[in-house]
Amino acid sequence: MKYFAVALTVLILLPVLCFASDKGVPLTIDTDGPAEGVVPLELTELWRVGGEEGELIFGRITDVIRHPDGNIYVLDNQLCQVTVLSPDGEYLKTISREGDGPGELRQPMALTFLADDILAVGMGFPGKLVSLNLDGDPLNSTFPIGEPAEGNIGVMMSSRFRDGYLVSSGGRIVFGDQQTNSYTERFLTVGTGDLTEFHRILETTTPVDPTGQRYTETDNYYIDMRWTLDAEGRIYAPMTRDSYEVSVFDLQGNLVRVFGRKYKPRKRTNDEKDDVGPTINVAGRPEARDWNIDDHDECIVRVQYNDDDQTVWVLTPHGNSQEGKVMEAWDVFSTDGRYLRQVQVLLGDEIVDGNVHLMGDGVLVVVRGTASSFDGDDEEEEEDDDTEVEPLEVICYRIGQGAGVASK
Numbered sequence: 001m002k003y004f005a006v007a008l009t010v011l012i013l014l015p016v017l018c019f020a021s022d023k024g025v026p027l028t029i030d031t032d033g034p035a036e037g038v039v040p041l042e043l044t045e046l047w048r049v050g051g052e053e054g055e056l057i058f059g060r061i062t063d064v065i066r067h068p069d070g071n072i073y074v075l076d077n078q079l080c081q082v083t084v085l086s087p088d089g090e091y092l093k094t095i096s097r098e099g100d101g102p103g104e105l106r107q108p109m110a111l112t113f114l115a116d117d118i119l120a121v122g123m124g125f126p127g128k129l130v131s132l133n134l135d136g137d138p139l140n141s142t143f144p145i146g147e148p149a150e151g152n153i154g155v156m157m158s159s160r161f162r163d164g165y166l167v168s169s170g171g172r173i174v175f176g177d178q179q180t181n182s183y184t185e186r187f188l189t190v191g192t193g194d195l196t197e198f199h200r201i202l203e204t205t206t207p208v209d210p211t212g213q214r215y216t217e218t219d220n221y222y223i224d225m226r227w228t229l230d231a232e233g234r235i236y237a238p239m240t241r242d243s244y245e246v247s248v249f250d251l252q253g254n255l256v257r258v259f260g261r262k263y264k265p266r267k268r269t270n271d272e273k274d275d276v277g278p279t280i281n282v283a284g285r286p287e288a289r290d291w292n293i294d295d296h297d298e299c300i301v302r303v304q305y306n307d308d309d310q311t312v313w314v315l316t317p318h319g320n321s322q323e324g325k326v327m328e329a330w331d332v333f334s335t336d337g338r339y340l341r342q343v344q345v346l347l348g349d350e351i352v353d354g355n356v357h358l359m360g361d362g363v364l365v366v367v368r369g370t371a372s373s374f375d376g377d378d379e380e381e382e383e384d385d386d387t388e389v390e391p392l393e394v395i396c397y398r399i400g401q402g403a404g405v406a407s408k
Contacts, residue, residue, distance in 0.1 A: 047089025103138025259337025
């Protein structure tokens with residue numbers, strides 16, 4: 001998607017620059033920094049499971065959610081199961097297993113609750129949503145990105161459900177004749193009611209080389225697992241790779257506003273460039289490659305919505321590459337685009353590799369360990385001989401009052 005061009009007339013010039021975009025919606029780009037400054041996140045550890053000394057073993061964690069009763073559900077992409085933990089961190093049960101039968105999973109990517117008694121697991125390929133009751137009994141399955149068809153390879157990356165609306169990100173590779181004119185389709189789908197019908201929004205199409213020999217990273221950028229859904233049914237997505245802009249859409253795909261801040265992209269090392277590849281890739285990693293990988297990271301890594309104080313949290317590659325006591329640094333915006341504060345997660349002395357998940361009700365979960373990130377590549381990830389693999393650990397914290405986040 002093209003950058004949102006700035007209109008020539010300046011509407012407001014205070015701590016932020018406020019314009020009208022070429023789409024006729026407000027565009028707010030902060031230039032002065034967070035209004036409330038940098039705020040350390042006060043965390044009290046409640047419990048931890050897994051890790052080197054824990055009894056539970058995790059393979060690759062791709063999603064973590066919290067039920068209204070306080071139980072934590074952890075999705076394991078490698079073991080193809082959901083681990084259920086009590087509010088006190090006690091192991092309760094394991095839901096599902098690997099397979100193709102009713103309620104069984106392959107390449108699970110996302111978790112969401114369709115109701116208080118219905119858990120839905122989004123499978124990567126085929127892009128299927130498997131519904132289970134909380135005991136793990138299968139209910140039904142649906143295909144948010146379309147049923148598998150001959151000549152198509154479809155992938156579902158993430159799903160979120162709010163007040164009767166299911167939003168999923170997905171993509172397809174469509175092959176032309178004799179491996180020519182092939183292309184990828186990337187999109188979000190929105191479903192309502194019984195979730196049997198979905199409409200696409202935010203669609204983009206990119207030519208693709210099915211042999212995997214030719215690939216241009218910037219042409220293939222999409223929001224995939226970077227977007228979020230707020231309590232009002234608005235979608236927050238970084239549609240542009242090389243600018244710090246969060247676009248806000250309604251469920252029909254209409255652009256509502258754009259906000260962000262001044263930002264300089266993070267430069268990659270050569271090793272980091274070597275690790276970059278297609279998210280949707282059927283050819284693996286060929287030996288001879290004509291790949292054009294950018295020298296800089298994308299500007300936004302993840303976006304989360306915090307139900308406790310109705311704010312939007314944005315993580316950049318700089319914020320994800322902290323040193324010392326800071327594990328991650330998140331930019332916190334109001335839903336109308338005001339840059340409120342930068343929140344520092346002060347766990348860097350203990351946790352080098354970890355992902356933060358906001359659970360609501362003042363609860364925060366960190367997935368710690370070497371395999372805590374997932375890049376969407378279906379191939380087994382190769383580790384260097386001298387790389388020490390850190391077993392995955394799930395750690396639950398209570399966010400303290402006065403930490404820049406509402407706590408209950």
